[in-house]
Amino acid sequence: MKRALLIAGGTVGGLGAVLSITPPQFGSSSTVAGGIQKTTPTPTAAPTPAAAKAAASGPSGTFMGDSINTQFGPVQIQITISGGKITHVAVPVYPNSSGRDQQINSQAVPWLIQEAMKAQSSNIQGVGGASYTSQGFYDSLVSALAKAGMK
């Protein structure tokens, strides 16, 4: 797929138009860091035809990831999903006991969001213009995605 081609044709492209082509898929083959345990979500109710139809367009709701212990302390991710697309990533629990931890976190949280982006697109193997996170954030994110039935 060549989404980039939508705007690569001209030298000037409207950024507003570009934003609407954010990858809508959830690739099962996305390239991601570290050992990831795939978890099957537990259905809370027997699917009805209506629920099955809703599932086809992707899950919605707010999902809390597992609390993961890192060398800097526990981290926990919360994702908000609308129609199968991550619309918000929050980090309600993260270590901030020292200035150094805060420095790590200020870099880690944005990169976490990049991992969320990669998780949504099997077509990206790297993200530019971004900072980076540690494995703990990532593991919590994966568990949140699993709870949402997206991994």
Added chain:
Amino acid sequence: MVRARLQAEIETWGTILFIDVASTTAGEDELNTGIDECRKYFYFVDEVFSTYKPESEVSRLRAGKIKLEECHPDLQEVWALCEYAREVSDGYFDPWCVVGGFDPSGYVKGWAADKGIAILKKHGAENIQINCAGDLSLAGGLENGLPWNIGIRHPEEAHTVVKIFDIMDGAIATSGTYERGSHIRDPHTGLIALGARSATVYGPDGGLADALATAMVVAGRDGAYLFMKPELEAYNCWVIDRHGDVAWSPK
């Protein structure tokens, strides 16, 4: 058939680097040896080039405590490469025009990532990605022979990709008002750079791509002509204007 594939994180340079390597010939042990050598080299680069460490060579050079000739050959090399980057960018990138003196930080990340690629290749890695907080050096494409797909995120909306570049070998660097705020100054005026919200530059050399991305945040549309120079034939940029949600490329 891929024999080994490894991913690693290296915490240095005030950030976290991500390495992804694969090989059809080298095994995990050999790739791990390469990653270890990379890690040691990147720590060394931090010791020499960190402007945050008062005892680093670059800090002592800035303070006038040592002369360039007394510095490590790597620092002398970066000095010369920065002179070239200043020249080819017509002064839009100027690490001498910084409060406190020569600051090659805008060049070193990409330059060192390229060195890391060379180290990993030496240990048999064929498909390599080194991601230094959003500036990437890449080699060999993906294991299936296709290029890396590198997404560039929106300057303000962190979870949105605004553009995807296909890159087999080379570097891609983005500057702008990302996490660290507007930290780039216009060398010609000394004021905060206003040329572009974000500039992504891609081409064969990581250091030069890094420097040119900074230059384009300063220059904005006024810098488009730089990429028509024969020296920059292999480079291109993708720039988001300061205003109006418009992005453009010079070629």
